[in-house]
Amino acid sequence: METLRHIVLFIHLIGFAVLFGAWAVQAFGGKREITRLMQIGVTIAAVAGLALAAPWGLPEDVKMNMMKIGTKLVILLIVAAFLGIGQARQRKSGAVPPVLFWGVGILTLVNAGIAVLW
Known part of the structure; x- marks a missing residue:
């Protein structure tokens, strides 16, 4: 079960990488627009993140950090809202x-940083 959890974590990080990579391409070489690949990345990160938040496969003595999970969820919802509003x-x-576009990149970095460092 631990192996499956690590696979889901890997997929979660891939979602952030796809989102940030698509954003970086637009920020530093494109027309600074919202792309379909950004939407796909945020969806991958969200679905995998929700799967990680489920308490499956954890030993009984392990406590989940609900503050971290809640913080990451709020940031992810803000990023998704920025993408939706920006696309509209x-x-x-x-x-x-520009505020929406740069907000997507900055908040994605913050969210990935929380995932790794907290």
Whole structure:
């Protein structure tokens, strides 16, 4: 069961990598727009993160850090909202507001940092 948990953790980190990688390509070489790959990355990270938050496969004496899980979930929901709002604005006006675009990248880095360092 521990091996499966590690696989899900790996998939969770891949989701962040896809999201941040797609964002970085747009930030440093593209037109600074929201792409479908960013949406896919946040979805992968969210689904794998929710699977990790389930208490399956843990020994009985291990306590889950609910504060960390809650913080990461709130940040992920903000990133998903920024992506959704940014994509809607992009369709309407042709451009993503800079605050939303840069917020996606910064909050994704913060969320990945919390995953690794906390």
